[in-house]
Amino acid sequence: MGGLVLRGKSAVVTGSTSGIGLAIARRLAQQGANVVLNGFGEARAIDALRSSISKEFGVLVAYSAADMKKPDDIIEMVALAEREFGALDILVNNAGIQHTAPVHEFPIEAWNDIVKVNLTAAFLAIRAALGGMMRRNWGRIVNIASTHGLVASVEKSAYVAAKHGILGLTKVVALETARTGVTCNAICPGWVLTPLVETQINDLARRESISVESARGQLLGSKQPSMEFVAPEEIGGAVVFLCSDAAVQIRGIALPVDGGWTAQ
Numbered sequence: 335m336g337g338l339v340l341r342g343k344s345a346v347v348t349g350s351t352s353g354i355g356l357a358i359a360r361r362l363a364q365q366g367a368n369v370v371l372n373g374f375g376e377a378r379a380i381d382a383l384r385s386s387i388s389k390e391f392g393v394l395v396a397y398s399a400a401d402m403k404k405p406d407d408i409i410e411m412v413a414l415a416e417r418e419f420g421a422l423d424i425l426v427n428n429a430g431i432q433h434t435a436p437v438h439e440f441p442i443e444a445w446n447d448i449v450k451v452n453l454t455a456a457f458l459a460i461r462a463a464l465g466g467m468m469r470r471n472w473g474r475i476v477n478i479a480s481t482h483g484l485v486a487s488v489e490k491s492a493y494v495a496a497k498h499g500i501l502g503l504t505k506v507v508a509l510e511t512a513r514t515g516v517t518c519n520a521i522c523p524g525w526v527l528t529p530l531v532e533t534q535i536n537d538l539a540r541r542e543s544i545s546v547e548s549a550r551g552q553l554l555g556s557k558q559p560s561m562e563f564v565a566p567e568e569i570g571g572a573v574v575f576l577c578s579d580a581a582v583q584i585r586g587i588a589l590p591v592d593g594g595w596t597a598q
């Protein structure tokens with residue numbers, strides 16, 4: 335892929351103030367796309383992110399404080415992109431949260447929050463963005479699912495259910511747009527070292543009275559044959575590929591980027 339493959343396009347990446355979302359936003363900007371950042375964080379840190387991405391890649395960077403638990407916020411986030419950039423061409427549903435507990439003890443509120451942020455928010459954003467994409471006959475929707483969209487692990491009932499759900503949603507949207515220039519796909523990352531996973535590593539270290547280093551090894555050893563974390567930038571690279579013209583006939587897939595996790 336030479337040149338700036340996404341010059342003139344505009345993107346929303348949910349949950350892009352941190353981790354994988356931020357790396358995706360940076361990769362899209364690197365390819366020339368204007369980007370709306372979204373997610374929680376301190377106003378000053380978010381302003382600094384906006385201006386550094388904008389300066390580094392020569393694109394426009396906006397910010398939406400939309401809370402993915404709130405339907406009206408999500409509709410306004412899509413409207414903001416259309417207002418600021420004239421269109422929303424690329425929607426990356428990335429915001430996600432985690433909570434671990436055995437199913438019989440799983441807090442109902444945590445279940446509801448995970449389903450809202452990890453699944454319903456994607457439905458609402460797609461619902462709001464699709465009309466404009468269909469009118470322009472160009473669009474790319476990329477849902478960040480997980481290996482947990484394909485296989486399960488203990489103590490992650492809500493997360494696994496929501497991630498399996500988003501793969502179903504991805505397929506339906508892909509079928510409904512199959513004869514258009516809009517595509518919808520999902521990416522299924524394995525372990526990626528981000529704040530979301532750092533929390534799980536620290537919990538494991540505390541629970542088993544082992545070092546953080548051994549907890550990392552244990553986490554990888556139990557799931558990821560490469561024994562290496564996926565880099566957030568590698569997920570960004572996969573998103574850029576799915577947004578490129580070369581990927582126009584890739585529709586409704588769940589693409590594992592997981593160091594071999596789901597090959598076992």
Ligand code: NAD
Nearest residue numbers: 349351352353354373374401402428430480525526528530
């Ligand atoms: P992270 O915790 O580093 O970042 C999550 C982002 O989502 C942050 O920007 C946060 O502010 C935002 N966010 C959280 N709740 C929100 C809400 N209600 N409204 C708006 N924004 C909200 O997490 P991450 O590891 O970068 O995860 C990103 C996505 O990748 C998630 O969907 C996660 O399930 C998925 N994923 C992560 C891994 C991994 O190993 N880290 C593996 C597979 C899938």
